[in-house]
Amino acid sequence: MTEDASADGGADRPLHLVFMGVSGSGKSTVAQAVRERLGWEFAEGDDFHPPANVAKMRDGRPLTDSDRWGWLESLADWTAERDGRGEPTIITCSALRKAYRDVLRRGGEATFFVHCTGDKHMFLERMSSRDHFMPPSLLESQLDTLEPLQRDEQGMDVDPALPVDRLAALVLARLDLSGRPD
Numbered sequence: 001m002t003e004d005a006s007a008d009g010g011a012d013r014p015l016h017l018v019f020m021g022v023s024g025s026g027k028s029t030v031a032q033a034v035r036e037r038l039g040w041e042f043a044e045g046d047d048f049h050p051p052a053n054v055a056k057m058r059d060g061r062p063l064t065d066s067d068r069w070g071w072l073e074s075l076a077d078w079t080a081e082r083d084g085r086g087e088p089t090i091i092t093c094s095a096l097r098k099a100y101r102d103v104l105r106r107g108g109e110a111t112f113f114v115h116c117t118g119d120k121h122m123f124l125e126r127m128s129s130r131d132h133f134m135p136p137s138l139l140e141s142q143l144d145t146l147e148p149l150q151r152d153e154q155g156m157d158v159d160p161a162l163p164v165d166r167l168a169a170l171v172l173a174r175l176d177l178s179g180r181p182d
């Protein structure tokens with residue numbers, strides 16, 4: 001279990017939702033569903049990778065810490081800019097290690113992680129049936145790097161075996177947020 005978060009982070013700060021998890025875990029899909037309901041500003045973490053990182057993954061080579069720091073910082077900067085204007089945000093980012101999440105938390109005081117975590121065979125199957133630069137062969141290295149959310153981190157786990165609408169509803173309910181009517 002991880003700590004609860006209130007929608008305003010407890011101090012009238014804008015909330016920043018980070019959908020995290022290994023490749024193929026469904027973070028982009030669920031984040032989009034939540035974005036549609038909340039209408040908040042959104043950033044897809046993959047769009048912030050320098051071309052060298054994308055080329056490396058496309059070649060089937062896992063990223064290292066040093067490949068990731070600058071990328072994480074650019075996502076934190078994007079968030080901080082909006083935090084400064086009082087705007088809540090939604091981002092997707094694998095955020096596999098706690099140290100990576102520490103960088104993202106610099107983007108705003110009220111940062112809440114939604115960890116898409118579940119059956120690796122399901123992830124593998126989903127990765128194999130989509131058109132994406134990330135090869136399924138990299139899933140194992142993602143799982144090796146993954147550090148689940150720890151007790152002192154604000155966030156929740158969701159199981160991407162559930163339907164997307166249900167997942168979005170769980171996130172909104174946990175944060176006491178109401179979405180736009182369908």
Ligand SMILES: Nc1ncnc2c1ncn2[C@@H]1O[C@H](COP(=O)(O)OP(=O)(O)OP(=O)(O)O)[C@@H](O)[C@H]1O
Pocket residue numbers: 021022023024025026027028029030046092094126127129130132134160161162163164167
């Ligand atoms: N809850 C779900 N139910 C059914 N299919 C899903 C669900 N979530 C995701 N998918 C499908 O699984 C595949 C992987 O999802 P998605 O691209 O959102 O994962 P991701 O974690 O963002 O991956 P990556 O980080 O590699 O981009 C997609 O084809 C998506 O349509």
Ligand SMILES: O=C(O)[C@H](O)[C@@H](O)[C@H](O)[C@H](O)CO
Pocket residue numbers: 022023024046057063068093094095096134142
């Ligand atoms: O930290 C990483 O290794 C990367 O973020 C990967 O997770 C990919 O970007 C993503 O899975 C492909 O979409």
